[in-house]
Amino acid sequence: MSETTKNITREVVVEKPLLLRGEEWMDILWDLFCPGCQIPLVGRLIAESLEELGVGSNAIMVGCVGCTGILIASLTMDRVSPAHGRGPDVATALKRVHPDTVVYTVQGDGDCIAIGAGPLIGAMTRAEKITVIMVNNTNYGTTGGQLAPTTLIGQVTSTTPKGRNPDLEGYPVHTAELAATFKGTAYSARGSLHTPAEYQRTKKYIRTAFQKQIEGVGFSFVEVITACAVNWHMTPVKALEWIGEKVVPEFPLGEFKNVTHIK
């Protein structure tokens, strides 16, 4: 890409929200994502949502281990990186110590509901006033596309070379629906970024989740389905089509819980 095109792309097409205009070195991070990866869009949605809610940088972001963890260094606000899966534990303590700020985690599906299932369920049990945003790309991206709890039946990964077999590997886990079953959960939704319409709806979900935390209602959760073109061995466009054809039928989109108070 020529220098001119690069500038045009940055200034015209990808105008960043204020929260994404960090220090110069942060720009390097965006190059760490693979072609066709949609995780940067999740960062953008978070930044836009927090700006629109007037929270701005009065928030603490808790990252994770995995591709989604790359987002940790990209937002201009205080940030804490936890061990793999421990985001809700770290966020729990930060919210208890700083109850007047917005504390949220951004986690991958493996981080959130495989190794981090205990911390997530613990936080939901205690009705922590935090927000968990889980990126679901149906595999472990950073490590090379292994089986995740969210991998579809029959989906080929590097550790399910013949496709996910329910007799051996069980079934995809539905985290947003699970979160909705907890009494301490104020809000739970699943969005996707494969069409502009779903992108806008997902932004609304993320915004609402933060709103629930600000109002102190309870735990809030948003699952976001994103494309992982490289590990799915597809072109970026094909990956988006595949989400519509295969992923969304397994993981229905929408709100699963939305309450104004928990009684």
Add this chain to the structure above:
Amino acid sequence: MTKRILAEGNEAVGWGALSAGCKCFFGYPITPQNEVMELLAKELPERGGVFVQSQCETGAINMLYGAAAGGVRAMTSTASPGWALMQEGVSDMAAANLPGVIVVVQRIGPGVQRVEHAQMDYNSVTKGGVGGYKTIVLAPSSVQETHDFMQLAFHLADKYRHPVIVLSEGILGHIIEPLEIKTIDFEPLPEKDWAVAGHGPHRDGKFRELGPSYHPLYDGTYLNYLNAYREKYKAMQSELRYEEYKTRGAKVILVAYGYCARVAKEAVDMARAEGLKAGLLRPITLWPFPSQPLRDKAGRGRKFIAVEDSLGQMVDDVKAAVEGKSEVCLADVTFRHMPSEEGMILPGRLLQEIRRLI
């Protein structure tokens, strides 16, 4: 404010933490440390603090990680099997420069076993876990010391921005002794301007990023980061603490910490009453270990007995310290007065060993 009460060692952990201004406790029930969390469950919220019973020990240590990142004094306490689960988190705290106090009330092992006292986590506590971190380890041997060392632990944790471990055990946790609750004054420490707050840019106009990663804190290179840790560990060596008891002219020196140090002290008195020249060197910091003081005493026919309620862990540090210049014997868990889990190493048995060596 000073208050005198009767308390057990585990309660002294809690009172010491409160005296130190601890604001948060995170923990998971496990015997024999439950009294620590039960006391703080009542006392911390009354003082505006935070008490969270976590879903597991891994949760507790990572909550401690979060609270430390948030800039407040915080702690957790556990027993041996829980300690195993916490080690990853302690490594992350060390890597992320986060201060916090971890209390380990040891019980018998290996594995989950039962809940009686022992000193079987010396190696895993003093040698560090994954990634080769080190932490200061304080080993009290009385209820009062437990209270005082908790305050010292919080001070040292903040001073070095590093986790500090207080190593207790089932007996020390449950003996009841008079306790003077008082706040100890330490040198003033700088404000934690490195902590996250979620209140927009900090005074220097920047945001904080905390995590177990060397970038971008240390000029971007991994070796700079490791060198910074080497310097930190070197500086921590100055925190060495130990007690000597009748070591002058002693032919046999017992080395013991925790409850075993109390037993050893009594054995030394019994030996001296018989005219046997015995003494005690009690490591108070297990890391840094008092290697130099032991080395200074080695040779000239002097013998050492490492007294510990395990199959022998600290004895390796004693052997390394004396560099082969003295014989080092081991009075271990097999010296207990009865073969069941409730057995204890008693002074009479140690006296026999002193007699054998002199």
